[in-house]
Amino acid sequence: MSGFGVAGELPAWGADGRSEMFFPEEAHAAAPADFLQELPSYRSVLRRRAGPGGGHDPQGSLGARAGEARGPQPEGAELDARPLREHALSIAEKRRLRDYQQANIKYLSGWNQWKRTSSKSWSKVLKDIKESLSYLQLWRHDIHSIEGKFGTGIQSYFSFLRFLVLLNFLIFILMFGFVTFPTVISKYGIFNSSFAKISPKNTDSLCTVYTPSGNKGLVYFYTYLKDLLTGTGFLETTSLFYGYYAIDAAVLRNVRYNFPLAYLLTTFAYLALSLVWIIKRSASGFKRSLVHDEDQFQSYCNKVFAGWDFCITDLNAARLKHRSLQYELQTDLEEERIKRKIADRTMKEKLRIYSLRIFLNIIVLAVLLGCFYSIYKATAFSQEKSNNGSNTDFQTNLLVQYLPSMVITLANFVAPQIFSILIRFEDYSPAFEIKLTLLRCVFVRLANIGVLLFSLWSQIHCDDDNCKACGYNYKLYPCWESAVGQEMYKLLIFDFMIILAVTLFMDFPRMLLVTHCSWKLVQWCGLQEFGISDNVLEIIYGQTICWIGTFFSPLLPAIATIKYFIIFYVKKISLIHTRKPPGRPIRASSSNFFFLVVLLIGLVLAFIPLGISIAHIPSSKACGPFRNFNTSWAVVPHTILGFPTGLQMVLNGIASEAFAVPFFMVVCLIMFYFIALAGAHKRVVEQLREQLVMESRDKLFLIRKITEAQKCT
Amino acid sequence: MGGAGSLLHREALREYQELTFLSKQEILLAYKRFSELLPKEQRDNACSRRVPKSRILTLPELRANPFQHRICRVFSTSEEGDDSMSFEDFLDMLSVFSDSATPDIKSHYAFRIFDFDEDGTLSRKDLEKLVNCLTGQGEEVSLSNAEMEQLIQNILEESDIDKDGTINLSEFQHVVSRSPDFVSSFKIVL
Numbered sequence: 001m002s003g004f005g006v007a008g009e010l011p012a013w014g015a016d017g018r019s020e021m022f023f024p025e026e027a028h029a030a031a032p033a034d035f036l037q038e039l040p041s042y043r044s045v046l047r048r049r050a051g052p053g054g055g056h057d058p059q060g061s062l063g064a065r066a067g068e069a070r071g072p073q074p075e076g077a078e079l080d081a082r083p084l085r086e087h088a089l090s091i092a093e094k095r096r097l098r099d100y101q102q103a104n105i106k107y108l109s110g111w112n113q114w115k116r117t118s119s120k121s122w123s124k125v126l127k128d129i130k131e132s133l134s135y136l137q138l139w140r141h142d143i144h145s146i147e148g149k150f151g152t153g154i155q156s157y158f159s160f161l162r163f164l165v166l167l168n169f170l171i172f173i174l175m176f177g178f179v180t181f182p183t184v185i186s187k188y189g190i191f192n193s194s195f196a197k198i199s200p201k202n203t204d205s206l207c208t209v210y211t212p213s214g215n216k217g218l219v220y221f222y223t224y225l226k227d228l229l230t231g232t233g234f235l236e237t238t239s240l241f242y243g244y245y246a247i248d249a250a251v252l253r254n255v256r257y258n259f260p261l262a263y264l265l266t267t268f269a270y271l272a273l274s275l276v277w278i279i280k281r282s283a284s285g286f287k288r289s290l291v292h293d294e295d296q297f298q299s300y301c302n303k304v305f306a307g308w309d310f311c312i313t314d315l316n317a318a319r320l321k322h323r324s325l326q327y328e329l330q331t332d333l334e335e336e337r338i339k340r341k342i343a344d345r346t347m348k349e350k351l352r353i354y355s356l357r358i359f360l361n362i363i364v365l366a367v368l369l370g371c372f373y374s375i376y377k378a379t380a381f382s383q384e385k386s387n388n389g390s391n392t393d394f395q396t397n398l399l400v401q402y403l404p405s406m407v408i409t410l411a412n413f414v415a416p417q418i419f420s421i422l423i424r425f426e427d428y429s430p431a432f433e434i435k436l437t438l439l440r441c442v443f444v445r446l447a448n449i450g451v452l453l454f455s456l457w458s459q460i461h462c463d464d465d466n467c468k469a470c471g472y473n474y475k476l477y478p479c480w481e482s483a484v485g486q487e488m489y490k491l492l493i494f495d496f497m498i499i500l501a502v503t504l505f506m507d508f509p510r511m512l513l514v515t516h517c518s519w520k521l522v523q524w525c526g527l528q529e530f531g532i533s534d535n536v537l538e539i540i541y542g543q544t545i546c547w548i549g550t551f552f553s554p555l556l557p558a559i560a561t562i563k564y565f566i567i568f569y570v571k572k573i574s575l576i577h578t579r580k581p582p583g584r585p586i587r588a589s590s591s592n593f594f595f596l597v598v599l600l601i602g603l604v605l606a607f608i609p610l611g612i613s614i615a616h617i618p619s620s621k622a623c624g625p626f627r628n629f630n631t632s633w634a635v636v637p638h639t640i641l642g643f644p645t646g647l648q649m650v651l652n653g654i655a656s657e658a659f660a661v662p663f664f665m666v667v668c669l670i671m672f673y674f675i676a677l678a679g680a681h682k683r684v685v686e687q688l689r690e691q692l693v694m695e696s697r698d699k700l701f702l703i704r705k706i707t708e709a710q711k712c713t
Numbered sequence: 714m715g716g717a718g719s720l721l722h723r724e725a726l727r728e729y730q731e732l733t734f735l736s737k738q739e740i741l742l743a744y745k746r747f748s749e750l751l752p753k754e755q756r757d758n759a760c761s762r763r764v765p766k767s768r769i770l771t772l773p774e775l776r777a778n779p780f781q782h783r784i785c786r787v788f789s790t791s792e793e794g795d796d797s798m799s800f801e802d803f804l805d806m807l808s809v810f811s812d813s814a815t816p817d818i819k820s821h822y823a824f825r826i827f828d829f830d831e832d833g834t835l836s837r838k839d840l841e842k843l844v845n846c847l848t849g850q851g852e853e854v855s856l857s858n859a860e861m862e863q864l865i866q867n868i869l870e871e872s873d874i875d876k877d878g879t880i881n882l883s884e885f886q887h888v889v890s891r892s893p894d895f896v897s898s899f900k901i902v903l
Contacts, residue, residue: 085734085808088821090790091801094732127813131736144902148773152897300867301888304840305823306895307847310778310810311902318777322849326856329848333860336867587894689874696875 039699083123138162142572148313151321153586154575157532158568160595164543165564167277171270171550172557178266179554180239182257186250195247195259198628207470210478210622212236212243222394229493230401231486240489240555242481243623260625260635264614267551271610274547274603282596302587303329320581328584335429342429357426367418368444371411372451378407379455387476404487405494408448412541416441416534438533442598445541446605449548452491453609456484457617471618479623481552484613488549489556495542496563503570507578530579532586535571536595539564544602548609725760733808734818740804742903746772747803763797774901779846783826810901819899820889824882834879840865 084094084101105113134140139162147155186195227233231241238244250257307325312318345353382403419440423433460472460480467473477483507528514527546560575581615633619626626632640651653659721744729740748759750768766785775781785796788806798806808814809822827835829842841861848855856864872880872888880888889895 085732086815086818088818090788090805091729091732092790095728098732127736131738152894299871299892300864301871302892302894304844304847304864304868305827305885305889306892306898308779309898310780311774311898311900312777313773315777318779319849322779322847326848329844329856329864330860333863336863590893593893692875696877700877 083120138165139568142568146572146575147309147311149317150575150581151309151312151317151586153591154530154532154581156586156591156595157535158572160536160592161539161564161568161571163281164539165561165568167274168543168546168557168561168564170273171546172555172561174266174270174273175550175554175557178262178269179245182250182259182262183245183247184239186247186252191252193250193252196249196251197246198248207474207478207621208627209474210243210620212479212482226394226398229398229490231489232401236482236486240553241485242552242554243479245554245625246623246627248625248628258639260629261639263625264632264635267610267614270550270557271547271603271607275600278596278600278603282593282600300332303332317581324583331430331584335431338429353427360422360426363422364419364440367415368447371415371444371448375404375407375411375448375451376455376458379404379452380459383456383459402490402494404452405491408452408491409494409498411448412445415444438594441533441537442540442601445537446544446602449491449541449544450605450609452487453484453548456487461617470621472620474620474622477620479620481613481620481624485549485552485556488545489553489559491545492542492549492556492559492563495538495545496567499538499567500570503574503578507574511578527578527580529582530575532582532591533594536598539567540595540598540602543599544606547603547606551610551613721760729804733804734811734813735804735808739807739811739903743804743807744800746903747800760800763791763799764803766796766798769798769803774903779849780826783829787822787825807901807903810899812900812902816890816896817886819896820886821882823889823895823899824885827885834881835885836879837865837869840868840880 084098087094087097089097105116139158143155143158143162146158183195185191186193223233227235235241236243245259245263247259249259303325309321312321382400385400386397416437419437423437426433428436460477460483461467462473472480511527513522514525542560542563546556549556613632615631618630619632621627626635629635629638640648643651721741726737726740729735730737733740735743744759747764748756750764750772751759751762755762766782766789769785770776770781775784778784782796784806785798788802788809789796789798790802791797791799809818824835827839827843829839830836835843844861844864845855869878869880872884874884874887
């Protein structure tokens with residue numbers, strides 16, 4: 001029996017010294033085999049596989065034969081622990097089990113009976129609800145067909161896109177419901193509402209001059225096009241930008257709606273919603289990787305036992321999957337050999353490698369600084385030119401307006417190429433190379449947005465007399481929030497146009513060339529690979545812009561929703577027709593983890609410019625809901641002053657140091673307790689493992705002794 | 714779908730909903746696909762018919778699967794041992810591979826599918842056959858002997874807790890519960 005045949009393999013396995021040399025009898029297999037077949041653990045597995053005649057045996061308990069001996073009542077109670085469908089039996093066996101349970105139901109007390117029936121009906125109701133909700137899922141059929149053709153790795157990218165569409169739509173509903181809708185109905189007096197506009201006191205009247213140049217009179221048609229593309233002109237006066245929301249309160253039938261407070265709180269709400277939803281979505285991935293310390297995504301067991309996507313229906317895709325799995329396994333095995341080689345490096349070699357790495361990192365830093373400087377200069381140039389004169393013709397004007405976007409896109413394209421060339425010289429293991437390149441690309445993309453905002457702020461802010469009156473350059477930027485909103489709008493539109501242009505003008509011609517031209521060079525180049533990490537970074541870049549820009553342009557999430565909606569179809573067509581699937585297999589779990597971590601980084605990075613704009617930079621006095629306050633944040637203390645004294649004292653107490661320091665200490669203590677607990681658990685797990693190994697050896701030793709004893713008698 | 718629904722009694726539908734993880738729509742779709750595998754004259758009482766293995770393997774969900782033979786073997790309750798499947802076997806299979814099946818059930822059946830010699834444990838030979846299935850046996854020489862040895866060594870090191878050289882069911886379920894990709898890859902949806 002091969003149950004014992006394993007012992008014959010022990011010598012080979014134990015040969016590397018990890019276990020002691022323990023050779024149970026291999027040749028005289030007859031008697032020991034009987035013993036092994038009689039072991040309770042072996043029999044319980046056998047019974048589960050025996051088929052219709054095998055009897056019903058839930059995991060752990062000894063089965064119906066023993067159960068009958070014990071009497072029906074405890075048996076019935078034990079089997080009720082799980083719903084029927086969770087037993088690992090065929091349908092016929094489950095039917096038999098169910099009949100057995102029904103027959104035994106009269107042995108249960110009334111309370112148990114009621115508990116069982118109510119839990120059954122409750123789970124049925126939940127299941128029906130889940131079923132009906134699953135039909136509302138967007139793109140269910142498309143994602144299912146992509147999964148069948150390309151596997152779960154690429155499917156996770158499209159699920160991620162769907163998640164972003166829903167997130168942006170929800171943010172839009174939030175902003176529309178609490179910000180745009182009250183403004184619009186109170187401005188037009190619908191439902192007998194009105195608005196209150198308090199004139200600013202204590203401010204220089206110079207700061208409040210703001211005349212957005214909505215197009216008056218006859219203008220050329222292309223002015224509208226230019227306005228649509230750059231957010232200036234007639235678009236600036238619409239509800240798209242911050243400047244439209246210049247009311248202080250909306251009044252509807254004696255209910256006073258504090259508009260500035262609502263605007264600020266809605267901003268916090270959409271940021272909190274994004275944060276909570278992303279964390280909830282990544283909870284399952286994080287839970288596993290936090291509890292165990294091994295590298296979950298690289299473990300061999302994960303690759304072998306969960307390696308094949310059972311949902312693949314296409315034969316070509318299956319062939320590709322076989323090849324990519326083989327490639328991955330071979331690469332990992334090679335990487336392990338490389339790691340062993342690295343551990344054997346001499347001191348001189350180590351010195352050489354480290355100095356090379358430091359040098360290359362300095363080059364990376366130089367590249368980054370070059371990108372940042374060019375973005376800064378481009379933004380400054382663009383702002384100066386657009387503020388100086390509007391006599392230039394349409395094309396030049398558009399070019400100048402879009403200059404920062406173009407420079408950012410160029411930097412986002414060039415920098416990753418440089419990084420992937422440089423990393424080859426740094427001699428890391430392949431997996432680490434990929435991670436480090438990815439990290440650098442993420443940083444470049446997100447930092448570029450930060451530099452753009454910084455350069456915008458340096459334009460808006462100045463130290464000379466121009467700004468002393470209001471805190472910002474009121475002559476050039478009477479409504480600076482709208483200017484920032486326009487910049488974000490331009491970035492979003494340009495990003496969208498680039499994605500469309502790349503697919504139309506680079507992928508399709510390449511595909512046509514490859515299919516119709518049979519030159520060796522063309523065939524060798526082949527189709528471009530569908531690079532998941534590049535695509536993901538692209539859309540995360542867009543999402544970060546949306547998060548930052550929504551405060552300055554409340555209708556931006558709607559544009560982002562439409563953008564991602566169209567991008568889904570564009571990417572799907574591009575994947576099916578013009579690109580080939582990636583050579584290295586993508587795993588759904590590590591992809592999901594990566595997407596959500598980078599998205600989280602984007603969100604946290606979006607907090608910084610928003611926080612500075614809200615709390616530090618003086619709000620414009622000429623437009624927007626925060627005209628009467630120093631900064632946008634100042635509306636919150638102002639509102640708190642209107643609360644009853646008791647509540648004020650509580651809130652002040654929470655914000656003070658006397659509360660924060662003890663709170664921080666308590667949190668540290670709790671964290672320390674959990675760390676200690678986790679360490680203790682790990683030690684217990686190690687001890688149990690050693691005990692298991694010892695038990696297994698004891699078992700085989702005893703069997704050997706018994707067979708020897710049997711032979712002697 | 715209406716035609717298939719009328720041939721599957723409501724009682725039977727409710728019973729299948731209770732005994733499997735499938736929803737009503739999924740069971741009806743499975744019935745439709747199953748009856749399409751039968752010749753026309755047998756479609757009336759599809760519930761009691763058995764479909765030969767060769768017909769089952771023409772399903773798109775199974776034809777590209779390297780574990781197709783093992784799946785048919787594990788889920789078939791045929792007494793003749795010809796791996797033919799009845800409608801209930803088919804439902805069993807879809808239930809285990811569905812979205813709502815518990816990870817426990819999935820890992821139990823995965824163990825049985827990977828156990829090529831059906832001795833209750835995953836020995837080195839089972840693991841070798843498993844890796845060959847994954848890399849596409851027979852197309853070209855997949856992994857060299859040394860690489861296979863190294864790979865199996867690593868797998869056993871990660872999963873064999875009691876160090877007896879094989880992976881039994883509990884060890885398998887333990888290692889798979891820590892594998893983040895298992896639930897999403899061990900899935901077939903019609």
